[in-house]
Amino acid sequence: MFDTTNAKKLVEVRGLKMYFPIRTGLLRKHTGDVKAVDDVSFDIFEGETLGLVGESGCGKSTCGRAILRLYEPTEGSIKIDGVEIAQTDFNSLRKMRPTMQMVFQDPQASLNPRMTLAGIIGEPLSEHSKMTSDERLARIYELMDAVGLNRDFANRYPHEFSGGQRQRIGIARALALNPKFIVCDEPIAALDVSIQAQVVNLLEDLQEKFGLTYLFISHDLSMVRHIADRVAVMYLGKVAELAPRDEIYADPLHPYTKALLSAVPEPDPVAHDTANRTILQGDVPSPANPPQGCNFCTRCPVVMDICKQIEPQFQEVRPGRFVACHLYENTTKTAEKVA
Amino acid sequence: MLTYTIRRLVLAIPTLLFISFIIFLIVKLSPSDPTAGLPLTIPPEVREQIRESLGVNQPVLVQYFRWLQLMMWNEPLHLLEGWTGWEIAPDGPRVISYQTRSPVMDLIMQRMPQTLWVVGVSYIVGILIALPIGIISAYRQYSWFDQIGTFISMLGFSVPTFFTGVLFIVIFAVNLGWFPSVYDTTHVVTDWDSFIVQIKQIIMPVMVLGLFNASQISRFMRASMLDNLNQDYVRTARAKGLTERVVVLVHVLRNSMIPVVTVIALNVPAVFGGAIITEQVFKVNGIGQLLIIAIQGGDIPVVQTVSFIFAVLIVLFNLLADVLYGVLDPRIRYD
Numbered sequence: 095m096f097d098t099t100n101a102k103k104l105v106e107v108r109g110l111k112m113y114f115p116i117r118t119g120l121l122r123k124h125t126g127d128v129k130a131v132d133d134v135s136f137d138i139f140e141g142e143t144l145g146l147v148g149e150s151g152c153g154k155s156t157c158g159r160a161i162l163r164l165y166e167p168t169e170g171s172i173k174i175d176g177v178e179i180a181q182t183d184f185n186s187l188r189k190m191r192p193t194m195q196m197v198f199q200d201p202q203a204s205l206n207p208r209m210t211l212a213g214i215i216g217e218p219l220s221e222h223s224k225m226t227s228d229e230r231l232a233r234i235y236e237l238m239d240a241v242g243l244n245r246d247f248a249n250r251y252p253h254e255f256s257g258g259q260r261q262r263i264g265i266a267r268a269l270a271l272n273p274k275f276i277v278c279d280e281p282i283a284a285l286d287v288s289i290q291a292q293v294v295n296l297l298e299d300l301q302e303k304f305g306l307t308y309l310f311i312s313h314d315l316s317m318v319r320h321i322a323d324r325v326a327v328m329y330l331g332k333v334a335e336l337a338p339r340d341e342i343y344a345d346p347l348h349p350y351t352k353a354l355l356s357a358v359p360e361p362d363p364v365a366h367d368t369a370n371r372t373i374l375q376g377d378v379p380s381p382a383n384p385p386q387g388c389n390f391c392t393r394c395p396v397v398m399d400i401c402k403q404i405e406p407q408f409q410e411v412r413p414g415r416f417v418a419c420h421l422y423e424n425t426t427k428t429a430e431k432v433a
Numbered sequence: 434m435l436t437y438t439i440r441r442l443v444l445a446i447p448t449l450l451f452i453s454f455i456i457f458l459i460v461k462l463s464p465s466d467p468t469a470g471l472p473l474t475i476p477p478e479v480r481e482q483i484r485e486s487l488g489v490n491q492p493v494l495v496q497y498f499r500w501l502q503l504m505m506w507n508e509p510l511h512l513l514e515g516w517t518g519w520e521i522a523p524d525g526p527r528v529i530s531y532q533t534r535s536p537v538m539d540l541i542m543q544r545m546p547q548t549l550w551v552v553g554v555s556y557i558v559g560i561l562i563a564l565p566i567g568i569i570s571a572y573r574q575y576s577w578f579d580q581i582g583t584f585i586s587m588l589g590f591s592v593p594t595f596f597t598g599v600l601f602i603v604i605f606a607v608n609l610g611w612f613p614s615v616y617d618t619t620h621v622v623t624d625w626d627s628f629i630v631q632i633k634q635i636i637m638p639v640m641v642l643g644l645f646n647a648s649q650i651s652r653f654m655r656a657s658m659l660d661n662l663n664q665d666y667v668r669t670a671r672a673k674g675l676t677e678r679v680v681v682l683v684h685v686l687r688n689s690m691i692p693v694v695t696v697i698a699l700n701v702p703a704v705f706g707g708a709i710i711t712e713q714v715f716k717v718n719g720i721g722q723l724l725i726i727a728i729q730g731g732d733i734p735v736v737q738t739v740s741f742i743f744a745v746l747i748v749l750f751n752l753l754a755d756v757l758y759g760v761l762d763p764r765i766r767y768d
Contacts, residue, residue: 122575164668184677191674203665206684207764218673251763267669 101139104275104307105161110134110170110180112153112160116382128382130156132331133170135408136416138275143301143308145322145339147315147354151378153331154311155199158277161309162194163187174275192222192271197297199280201260205252211238211263212248218270237266240303241296258289265296269304277309282317290314294321315358319343324414327351330389331381333408336416347417349394388420396421437767438756445748452744453504457497457737465731467531487531489733500737503528508538515542528738532730537738540723545705547618548712548719552704555639559646560697566647567654567693571662572681582651589648598641598714605637612637616717638715642708646700653696657689664688691761698754702746 111134113127130153138144148154160167163179172180174194179187198204205214215234219225225233235245241262252260261281268276278297282290294317300306312318318325319339326336327350335348346352353372360366374393379385385392391401400420408418467487468480475483484490488499507523514522527536570579606614613634622628661667662685670684709721716722720739727735759765 159668162672164672188674188676191672196669196672198665198669200665204669206666206670206688208687208762217670217675221673221675221679253764264669267673271674 101141103137104140104175105138105309106171106173107137107161108135108171108173110157110160110172111168112156112165113168126382127168128380129331129384130381131160131167132381132384134328134331134333136326136333136336138307138309140274140307141301141305142323143310143321145318145325146309146311146328147313147318147325148328149313149354149378151381152328153381154313154328155279157328158196158279158309158311162196162277164196189222192218193273194275194277195268195271195273196277196279197261197264197268197281200284201257201264202252202284204264205260205267207252210249210251211243214252214263215267215270218267222271233270237269240269240300241266256289257285258292261285261289261293262296265293265300269300272304273306275307275309277311279311280313281310282312282314290317297321315355327354330378330384332389332418333416334390334418336408338414341415347411347415347422348390348419349396349421350390353395388418434756434759434767437759438752441752441755445752449741449745449748450501452748453501453737453741454497456740456744457500458493460733460736460740461493461496465733467731467733470532470730500528500734504738504741508536511536511538512542528734530727530732530735532727532732532735537735540735541720541739541742544718544720544723547616547717548705548721551616551635551638551712551715551717551719552642552708554635555642555708556646556700556704558639559643560650562643563647563650564654564693567651568658568681568686570651570655571658571689574659579655582655586648586652589644590652594641594645594708594711595714597644598638598711601637601641602714614715616715618718638708638711638717641714642711649700650693650697653693654689657692658685661685661688691758694761695754695758698750698757701750702743705746706743 110131111129112131113129115124116126116128117123118125132153134153134157136144146154146157156165159165161172161174163172167180170180171178174190177190179190179194182190209217212231212234215237216230219230219233231248234248238245238248243259243262243266247255247259252263255263261284264281281297282293285293297308297310298321301308308321310318310321322339324336324338325342327334327342327348329350335342335346335351337347342351343355346355349372353374356369356371360369372395374395376393379389379392385402387403388394388401388406391397394401398420404420406418406420406423408416409423410416411422467489468475468483471480471483488496491499503526507525507527511522511527514520528538529535530537530540533540566582570582573579602614605611611633614637616634616638620627620631620634622631667680667685670680675684706720709725711717712719712721713725723735724739726732727739756767759767
């Protein structure tokens with residue numbers, strides 16, 4: 095288990111907000127925002143894997159992209175390796191890119207169809223380093239070896255590969271510049287189950303070998319349980335709960351986490367039939383118009399009056415365990431606030 | 434790729450034969466009479482003799498095969514002799530224009546340079562204007578630049594060249610007097626002054642046709658760029674830390690050019706075909722004008738031959754576009 099007590103913080107996200115403006119009418123007036131990521135704060139320690147889970151549309155991918163400034167965040171601060179990147183200008187950001195990389199969800203669409211494998215992997219090298227073409231080729235081969243691709247493939251195009259191989263290309267590309275931090279944006283969602291394990295094991299091996307730090311975005315709770323050291327659960331643009339992996343799976347605190355974990359399929363038929371599942375009612379509210387108070391109050395099985403009025407604070411309730419829920423807050427204090 | 438090209442070329446032969454036959458039938462079906470333009474004082478018997486001598490009283494199939502025979506063998510040899518100087522051309526008959534009594538191929542060769550020069554330049558100008566406009570419009574979608582570009586493209590699309598041509602003449606030739614309204618094809622460029630004169634007389638036809646071409650191609654370019662700009666691989670390119678210029682001009686543009694290049698290739702036969710109306714408006718004696726005069730005068734051999742050459746060019750450039758697609762897009766392979 096990863097020890098967070100004396101590890102260095104590699105990524106610090108504070109109050110990150112990513113709003114997409116809604117423009118309507120003839121003059122395309124700004125009439126509202128889709129609050130894809132709404133005030134998210136967390137840290138990622140060097141060498142760990144933080145799993146980011148949540149259902150579709152909860153803002154996981156947006157959060158991952160905003161952290162790498164692939165979107166312009168609306169508000170908040172992102173520090174990677176001690177450097178603030180939320181507001182830096184384009185050129186200094188570009189020089190930061192080697193430190194932080196991303197593995198994308200769709201390995202087919204995220205590779206330029208007109209570039210050969212060597213071109214795809216080698217492009218960041220020619221952009222950010224002063225290698226000769228021989229050195230570059232040597233590095234490309236080295237990376238291809240690292241991700242388990244045959245060297246003969248260097249001059250082929252992405253469409254000639256299978257999904258798993260393409261994802262390996264994507265990983266090799268992300269590794270090219272020796273990054274410290276990699277955002278894996280559902281890297282296995284588009285792959286066959288048999289290939290998923292290969293890719294996840296490859297990611298783990300590479301982490302061990304190069305000391306990488308991952309933000310692993312996924313909706314596959316079992317896979318996150320396998321790979322992550324700590325897990326953050328997102329709901330409607332906010333982090334509901336953040337805790338070490340074993341604790342969150344054994345004893346989820348937030349009602350949403352409980353519901354989410356009870357939805358994991360149970361392989362044992364007997365256990366499956368007797369399992370006490372929390373089935374959530376209703377749909378996720380629109381991120382353009384989130385409910386007042388707690389985001390989850392419209393579907394929460396243990397909803398209280400206070401949940402519909404005051405937004406719960408995201409706070410540490412036990413060592414290493416953060417949760418945003420009124421059940422775990424000092425209720426007297428919040429009751430005073432209401433009055 | 435080579436076998437594919439050869440197979441397509443072989444397949445083109447029956448296609449072209451069929452097209453030539455259809456063109457022939459359509460032209461024959463039209464109620465035009467090659468002697469209609471002759472003075473009314475010519476007695477009917479003489480008229481009949483003229484018809485007889487032109488061969489228009491023979492069965493349609495016989496006429497078709499005679500024309501085909503000349504078109505497939507004699508005329509290409511004459512063409513080759515004209516280009517190389519080898520004395521290989523047979524002495525036999527040629528496809529003769531009813532109106533001018535000269536071989537149709539010679540007429541076409543006389544007209545071709547003017548057409549290629551005026552229409553070709555306008556096509557190139559159109560492409561050169563269209564590509565940057567399309568790229569910037571897509572990159573700054575819904576910006577003022579894009580809105581204005583869209584508006585002008587719609588104008589260029591929807592307003593016919595006989596209107597813009599006349600409008601340009603009224604404004605720039607009649608009112609402002611900047612440019613001549615007639616394109617003088619006998620003008621020879623020898624020095625700087627005559628070069629200026631050439632530029633002045635070519636500007637208006639080139640602008641009229643260029644506007645039309647540019648509006649079409651810029652829309653294609655914009656649509657294709659927009660398709661690609663939102664692709665995941667563009668985000669990958671940004672994540673690699675490339676400069677925005679490299680992202681747009683290398684990653685996006687190279688992928689966007691694939692459909693645009695084929696559209697450009699497919700439109701090249703229209704350059705050879707000339708712009709029938711624009712040539713008429715600016716009095717450019719090119720292929721388009723030749724075709725119009727031939728249609729008016731019932732000059733069947735000219736109409737037939739010119740249409741057939743268009744058909745050949747269209748088939749060839751379709752093939753070229755397909756081959757280019759294979760060259761540009763590694764996902765497409767022809768075996």
